[in-house]
Amino acid sequence: MTTSNHIPINNKLLYLAISVILTLIVISCGAEETSESRTISNESDAVAQGDVGKKSLSFELGQAMESKRDRFALLVLSNGNLIAAGGKEVGMQAQSGNFNRTVEIFDPVKNQWTFTGEMKEERMSPVLFELPNGNVMVIGGLSGARDPLISTEILDSDTGTFSMGPDMIRSHNEMGAVTLNDGRFMVIGGSSYDEDVGFQVALSKETEIFDPELETWTEAAPMSEKRANHSALVLNDGKVLVIGGGKTDGPYLKSIEIYDPNTNTWKFGADMTKGRVAHTATVLSDGKVLVVGGKGKLTLAEIYDPETDTWTLAGETNTSRGDHAALLLRDGTVLVTGGIGYLTDTEIFDPNTLAWSIAGTLNTGRIRPAVTRLSDGRVLIMAGVGKDGMLASVEVYQD
Numbered sequence: 001m002t003t004s005n006h007i008p009i010n011n012k013l014l015y016l017a018i019s020v021i022l023t024l025i026v027i028s029c030g031a032e033e034t035s036e037s038r039t040i041s042n043e044s045d046a047v048a049q050g051d052v053g054k055k056s057l058s059f060e061l062g063q064a065m066e067s068k069r070d071r072f073a074l075l076v077l078s079n080g081n082l083i084a085a086g087g088k089e090v091g092m093q094a095q096s097g098n099f100n101r102t103v104e105i106f107d108p109v110k111n112q113w114t115f116t117g118e119m120k121e122e123r124m125s126p127v128l129f130e131l132p133n134g135n136v137m138v139i140g141g142l143s144g145a146r147d148p149l150i151s152t153e154i155l156d157s158d159t160g161t162f163s164m165g166p167d168m169i170r171s172h173n174e175m176g177a178v179t180l181n182d183g184r185f186m187v188i189g190g191s192s193y194d195e196d197v198g199f200q201v202a203l204s205k206e207t208e209i210f211d212p213e214l215e216t217w218t219e220a221a222p223m224s225e226k227r228a229n230h231s232a233l234v235l236n237d238g239k240v241l242v243i244g245g246g247k248t249d250g251p252y253l254k255s256i257e258i259y260d261p262n263t264n265t266w267k268f269g270a271d272m273t274k275g276r277v278a279h280t281a282t283v284l285s286d287g288k289v290l291v292v293g294g295k296g297k298l299t300l301a302e303i304y305d306p307e308t309d310t311w312t313l314a315g316e317t318n319t320s321r322g323d324h325a326a327l328l329l330r331d332g333t334v335l336v337t338g339g340i341g342y343l344t345d346t347e348i349f350d351p352n353t354l355a356w357s358i359a360g361t362l363n364t365g366r367i368r369p370a371v372t373r374l375s376d377g378r379v380l381i382m383a384g385v386g387k388d389g390m391l392a393s394v395e396v397y398q399d
Contacts (some may be wrong), residue, residue, distance in 0.1 A: 036110040038234075055333065057397050059362050060297075063394060065383055065392040066104045067392060068089055070391075071088050073123075074370045074372060076372055076380075077130055080374065081107055082105065082372065084103065084133075085102075086100050087100050088390065090390055095110075101123070117160045117162050119335075121139075121144070121153070127139045127141070131154070139185075139187065139210075140152070140173060148192050148193055149172075150198060151164060152168065168187065169219050174196060175187050175228070176227070177232065177373065178233060185210050186220065188223070188225065189223060189230060191203065191228050193290065203246070204228070206218055206222050207221065212233070216365060223257050224257060225257065230317065235283070236306075240259040243272070243291060244291075244294070248295075250277075250296075265384050267362075270299065273300065278291050278323045281326075282326045282328050287307075290314060292321060292334075294319065299320045303351075313354075317356050319349055324338045324339035325369045326372065336349065338366045338368070340370040350377040362395055366383075369384035380394055381397075
């Protein structure tokens, strides 16, 4: 009896001990799971808070242009109006369809586009320069016969009529173009007609400068490399930065060159990480330059520092971008819109964090849109090519 009674007691104690241990384990595991859940929850809250902090843009349809346009010239005039000239009017392929000789003016007060006089020549991809007297010069581009143009035309702002201006020294299409700090206008490279060899060339390194006081073109020092489809901009110190370029089907250049107007000389800068064509280059608030995208499904962005001649990686766009548009916004961020694939998503780059975020959705996906900001803070995204062909539509964001 003693033995038989002793065994159950020990079993009871054993069962009790096991029960206590299991209870403690369950409580402990429950506490760990709760801690993990709280950690995950906190991380989710942090992501949600980050999303709330991102800029959310709303794009509304604006007043449509009078003509459908792709590869046209756009300029903000000193009186606050916009002028759009030339481009392709119909057709989906780069070398098909009709070229456009029409020109229109946008009055931001009346919120209205109005045709002005027509150019003497059809032009795709010309560039525009406002003369000191308020007249506008239309320069180069590709003719209706598919030849690079050497001619210029001048719009009389008072009468709305065009007259032929002084010819350039060489023909230029798909060129870089900038207004120098001293008021002169510079045309850089592009496809051209080479008089020496007697036919059209895809790339050239020749540059020239128009002096509006003398009303003459002067040959400037040539670049070291032949370029077309490159970007060109003026740095804070007045020098000109030329980035990338190449044939539309490659290869694409990684190299950059810097022009000093004071010495009329070019020098190479540090190479980019990627060769680029159909990219954008934007001068940031601190004077550095953000380069985004390009053909070849590029997402990698990089920033050039002119003071140190160095490149820094600047994250990756959420979608590969080429033939897109970029604009520096008032708060120092950069808005990127459109691109190959008729992209509707827009993205914002924050230079402080080097982060990219989806910012809003266009009403119409578009390739090669033009983008600019008006004096009242409105940002206009204009024309380009949509899935159904050339566009005249305009979308507006209030910066």
